[in-house]
Amino acid sequence: MAQCDFRQSVECLARNGITKTAVWREKLDATGVADAASILRDHGVEAVALCPGGLLTHRDPAGFHSALGDNRRWLDWAAAIGAKSLVTITGGLGENETDLRFARDRALEGLAMLVPPARAAGVRLALEPLHPMVCGNRSVISTLREANTWLDQLDADDVMGIAVDTYAVWWEPDLQREIARAGKRIIAFHVSDWLADTTDVRLDRGMPGDGLIDLPAIRRWAEAAGYRGPIEVEIFSQRDWWTRDPDVVVRTILDRYGRSF
Numbered sequence: 001m002a003q004c005d006f007r008q009s010v011e012c013l014a015r016n017g018i019t020k021t022a023v024w025r026e027k028l029d030a031t032g033v034a035d036a037a038s039i040l041r042d043h044g045v046e047a048v049a050l051c052p053g054g055l056l057t058h059r060d061p062a063g064f065h066s067a068l069g070d071n072r073r074w075l076d077w078a079a080a081i082g083a084k085s086l087v088t089i090t091g092g093l094g095e096n097e098t099d100l101r102f103a104r105d106r107a108l109e110g111l112a113m114l115v116p117p118a119r120a121a122g123v124r125l126a127l128e129p130l131h132p133m134v135c136g137n138r139s140v141i142s143t144l145r146e147a148n149t150w151l152d153q154l155d156a157d158d159v160m161g162i163a164v165d166t167y168a169v170w171w172e173p174d175l176q177r178e179i180a181r182a183g184k185r186i187i188a189f190h191v192s193d194w195l196a197d198t199t200d201v202r203l204d205r206g207m208p209g210d211g212l213i214d215l216p217a218i219r220r221w222a223e224a225a226g227y228r229g230p231i232e233v234e235i236f237s238q239r240d241w242w243t244r245d246p247d248v249v250v251r252t253i254l255d256r257y258g259r260s261f
């Protein structure tokens, strides 16, 4: 939550009985990895993932290698806080770049290069396709179908998985089939809602139950595919939920659980 620092977020989760959380990289960086690990431990909250990693579409070799170095560091951070995965987005197109095919090839090349360090760190890379409206600046892959095909090519399922974010893929025509195809590759499941009157496709996510996504159906499909991990409620909401008392946000999520997702 943007209204809290790392410690305040963890305290809020703990006092509301929530024992797992994904950790946002910027918050971790601001707090320091060692301090964050002890804050989590002291409050009995487990880090399930660190996000986001990736951002691998640079054309210039120096930028690309620096991005790989960043990811190796983030894998170590994830291991240090006990997170089992690094949620990985490809990144969008670089400045003045229009070659989408190049960006996709570059990101796939980068992912392949991250397989050995991920294995060494004992942290899985959870590839997360994002909604096509953010293809230009966040992710050059937009569908679960592409994520599945990439994982087929990478052939490293011991260390590569997929993050299914309902907000990103709810519109996908073959979603049910692609979730079944992903099967055990699904290692993260993110929920929020798509508001009919959304004003920002990245930072105006809705509380589950307030929008257009059939979250219970997608959750059933994921569970039918074998997913048994946590359900992460991920609401970037600059105009609404980030302006509220964090305890109200968490209590609203708990109230919606089982009913809206």
Ligand code: ZN
Pocket (backbone or CB within 6 Å): 128, 163, 165, 190, 234
């Ligand atoms: Zn997500």
